Amino acid sequence: MKIIQAIKKFSEPFVFNDGLNGKHLKNPLVLVFGNRFMLEDEHIYEEVKALFNDAHVVFGSTSGEIIDETVLDGTIVLTAIEFEKSSILVHRSNVDEHDNNDEKLGEHLMAKFPQEQIKHLFVISEGSTVNGSALIQGLEKNKHSYIGLSGGLCGDDDRFERTLVSYNESPKEGEIVAIGFYGSSLEITSANFGGWTPFGPERLITKSQGNKLYELDGKPALDLYKNYLGEKAKELPKSALLYPLSVRANDASEPLVRTILNIDNEENAMILAGDVPTGSKVQLMMSSVDDIVNGAFCAAEQAMNGRKKSPNIALLVSCIGRKLVMDQRTEEEIEEVKSVIGEDTYITGFYSYGEMAPFKGQDQCKLHNQTMTLTLFSE
Structure with missing residues (x-):
């Protein structure tokens, strides 16, 4: 697995952590999490696409961006991943295509994925109008129990005005994107914990x-x-x-x-x-700051429990409510996660309007609020 990351500030180009762009990556998955106003820029998709060859570009608006152990606001964070021994499949749908029936949307989206050798489905959903539990119910309806499911509802800071998602096009409203991960070489675990x-x-x-x-x-x-x-x-x-x-x-x-x-x-x-x-x-x-920080630590411990390999990358989805309580101490929960999953693990993610993951010891995914949710990947 090859991974590179970049940060974009307002009116500035992307700055990569290794000084390179992504042209050397083969068919990478490019996760782009950012401030809603910055994602509304009509040129943002072309700007990202120009950095990579044959990329799968997925956008999601946030209530705060996570990269490494840092929490940012008013930026865009980019993580590009080349899977060397496994593969991905990405599909999208829109709430308007299903008469705003979120359960049918989830069922329709899951049906697009061949279930042979699929390990996990990670969902990045619009967060301003969707009923997240109905969406998950549809996704779970015909999903085999051995297939993991996690993800989150995108945010718009604390404005609750509009959220944006897209796959290989400019970010827009009403979109739900699902990423399927395939291959026997993958180890993927997920967990969540609150602290409220x-x-x-x-x-x-x-x-x-x-x-x-x-x-x-x-x-x-x-x-x-x-x-x-x-x-x-x-x-x-x-x-x-x-x-x-x-x-x-x-x-x-x-x-x-x-x-x-x-x-x-x-x-x-x-x-x-x-x-x-x-x-x-x-x-x-x-809740209190200390309870929230301890909740993040517990979530990370649960996600690491029983793993055979150290994770290459961690996708974090944490709730905007946690961020409002923690205020200037928000990064402490990311630091706690990193202390558990390891210094060499790449971290990305976003603050959300809802988190998707199973309860500990259960197979079926649920919609949560006010939790820290981790999905850990190794190849």
């Missing part, structure tokens, strides 16, 4: 539809949430990232964390990143 603690009364979801939450204990959910936030309610949906919801369905062994993507004042409802089933029990959650 429930507090306050447990309430019952009495009215919801998909990822839209209407009532808790028979009362308007948005009103209850605004009452709790007080003055911070004026900053919704941004302020909701500091107080996510722990959602435990009756048939679930593990609670899921959900954050608010948007609010619907007309219907007095909250729109979350994934499903919030009626009959589930919810609690507010909070």
Whole structure:
């Protein structure tokens, strides 16, 4: 596996870590994570494409860019990977092509991948309108249990305006890109961990539809949430990232964390990143910097557990809510990850509106919020 990385600042060219461009790489996978405004530049795809021959270029907008142990804002980070003993296959789809039925979209996307010798599917999804849990449900519907699945919902800092994704074209809205990794030489592991603690009364979801939450204990959910936030309610949906919801369905062994993507004042409802089933029990959650840093350490330990080889590269997807809590100490969680996975492992990734990975000891992928998610690759 050959890997090179570069950083682009506003109105400047890409600067590679080894001083070279990517012309020497053969059919590389080029992951480009960046600030939404910079990805809106009409020339960004041509600029990246000019650096490589026959590349698979995947874009995703972020709420912060991760490269090595550094967290950046207002930049673009690029990681190009040449797989020497294995292969990749990339497919894309758009929410508009499936009447905004995210489960059907996921099912359609998974059907494009031959399942013989596939090891893992990494998904980079638009994050502003998609129901992430419905998307995963569609991806999982006809997926063999031995195929790993992880990824994330793209971000737009804390604006929640629009997110951009694309494969071999200019970044655009509504796109979901899936990357399939094939070959017996690959070792791929993934894990996630949060570090958030429930507090306050447990309430019952009495009215919801998909990822839209209407009532808790028979009362308007948005009103209850605004009452709790007080003055911070004026900053919704941004302020909701500091107080996510722990959602435990009756048939679930593990609670899921959900954050608010948007609010619907007309219907007095909250729109979350994934499903919030009626009959589930919810609690507010909070965290500290130390708890978040420890959560990142635990996620890295879980991803490394049982591995036969040290990872060549780590793809990190961490939640924007974690970044808001940590503020100037954000890089500490990346440093904790690096201390576990090794100094020689390349690191890239982004801060997201949602993370995709299985729970520890489980095969089926779930949508998470407020977690650090790692996917580790070696060849």
